[in-house]
Amino acid sequence: MSKLLVPYYEHPAEQPEAWDALIAAAPSLYGVVLNPANGAGSSADAAFAEVADRLRSAGVRVLGYVDTAYGARPPQDVVREAARHRAWYGVHGLFLDQAATSALQLPYYADLRAALAATYDTYVTLVLNHGAVPHPGYARIADLLVTFEGPWSAYPPAGPTGPDTCHLVYGAPPDAVAQAPVHCLVPGQLPHPWGTLPHRLEPVR
Numbered sequence: 001m002s003k004l005l006v007p008y009y010e011h012p013a014e015q016p017e018a019w020d021a022l023i024a025a026a027p028s029l030y031g032v033v034l035n036p037a038n039g040a041g042s043s044a045d046a047a048f049a050e051v052a053d054r055l056r057s058a059g060v061r062v063l064g065y066v067d068t069a070y071g072a073r074p075p076q077d078v079v080r081e082a083a084r085h086r087a088w089y090g091v092h093g094l095f096l097d098q099a100a101t102s103a104l105q106l107p108y109y110a111d112l113r114a115a116l117a118a119t120y121d122t123y124v125t126l127v128l129n130h131g132a133v134p135h136p137g138y139a140r141i142a143d144l145l146v147t148f149e150g151p152w153s154a155y156p157p158a159g160p161t162g163p164d165t166c167h168l169v170y171g172a173p174p175d176a177v178a179q180a181p182v183h184c185l186v187p188g189q190l191p192h193p194w195g196t197l198p199h200r201l202e203p204v205r
Helices: 018-024 046-057 075-089 105-119 136-140
Strands: 003-007 028-032 062-067 093-097 127-129 144-151 165-170 181-186
Touching: 003 165, 018 062, 028 046, 028 127, 046 062, 046 075, 046 165, 062 075, 075 093, 075 105, 093 105, 105 127
Parallel strands: 003 028, 003 181, 028 062, 062 093, 093 127, 127 144, 144 165, 165 181
Antiparallel strands: none
16 A cells, blocks of 8 residues: 655644644645754744654654765764754654665665664654765665655656655646655645645545
8 A cells, every 4th residue: 555755844833734734634644844944943843843743643654854965974974963853743754865876875874763763762864865866885885865856757766666765746637656665745836845745635624
């Protein structure tokens, strides 16, 4: 059965109905990406902490957003931000954005996985958002690989789709069908597609 991984980048105080819809959809979710300030931010946000608690109580996997700059960001900065996500929002794991695709960066992400495992006191779910098909070695590092992020006009992508792959598609019509077991197809467009929910989760207004 397919599941939704939803990167929803809106503040809970500004879009409470949308967050309510996400929580109500708990059984259909692989997880929700929490992104308070293009990452964890410099201080805890009470509204995000409250919604993270509600998501966890509903049985939803909560993932903290962290940018890795395609392997160029210092690993210690990634680990520090991951620790803030854990301390402030009780996340189950991380959504590492701008993940590299080349074999050259495999050691960087393997070392990150080990460092994050040492930081957390429970298992860390790791999602790598490559946005394209990466080297096969990344499948040994992450729990889930985002192998496509882009517009509906470019979907479906070329390349294999395995059980641990995810597609993030924006500009999708209401009848859009995903080609990956984990996915998120939203109607939103650039520059801010992830301020919308998948069609079937949009709250009634």
